[in-house]
Amino acid sequence: MIAIRLRSSCGAALVGVLALATSGCGLSAELDREANPERKPTPSETRAAPPPVSATPSPSVSVQPVSGCPSSGLRFDVGPIDGAMGLRAMTLSMTNCGEQPYELNGYPSVSVLDEAGTPIPGVRTAEGTDEVPVAPPGSAPEPFTLKPGETARAGLLWRMAAEDGTYLRVAPDKKRDFVNVRPEEPLDIGPENILGTTPWAPAS
Incomplete structure (x- = not known):
């Protein structure tokens, strides 16, 4: 975390x-x-409540099932956004819900998509957090085995910007298949920004 x-x-x-x-x-x-x-006494002013934010994905965007284990045997989840002084952070989790062990050694592959499922222009993902201003330093990746039922975690960090990202396209690394997940709240990261990542590590 x-x-x-x-x-x-x-x-x-x-x-x-x-x-x-x-x-x-x-x-x-x-x-x-x-x-x-x-x-x-004067009657109090009444204001209409803001419309609720829909969590339904766009029909054009295929996302990971809400529950169950995907055919890949890996399930991704994202935590809430933590923010302070313009720095944003989010935890990305990957659970081995399959029957085979999974070898990890490195950083997750992540890209930020808009509501239509298109990558936000200019948002670049970096391995490590050195390019994200005032972000804490990250540790070096270490190899480990993710056994069935176990969870690995990585961190996502960025500086606050104006344009929101609706989906995250994630994979264990750049050589694996991607899946789209929708965080509970949008990422204020675009249109020009850097998404820093920390390496996968076993969940404590």
Whole structure:
């Protein structure tokens, strides 16, 4: 797992917000008394709730089944996005749900796709995290065997950008077959950015 320590200036921001609020409270109270001298309660404003985000994949994009073991014997999952100071991190998991052991030695192969299943222009995947500003250093890959029932994990790191990625096209490495997975929340990574990866490691 990747832990990112959030360093925030929330205290200073909170002081500023409180200062703005208290500086206008006298004027606001006076206007309220003039508009409503009898102090009758005013109906609260109602706002329509935002429409829910659909988790249904586009008909043009084939994704990994929601449950069960794919025919490859490998199942991929992604964790929630952790963010601090503009740095984003996500855990990519691969479980051997088949019957044969699986040899791993290196980095996952990952690309970011838009809602139509097209790679986002300019987003490049790098082995390691050196090219991602302020990202923590990653360790070197080590070979290991992923036995049936075991899980391996790798980290994905990027800097916050404007354009969202809807799908991840992932494979154990560049020589293996890909599968598309849809994270629970979009990746704010495009249109020009670098996706850093850490090597596969056994899940603790």
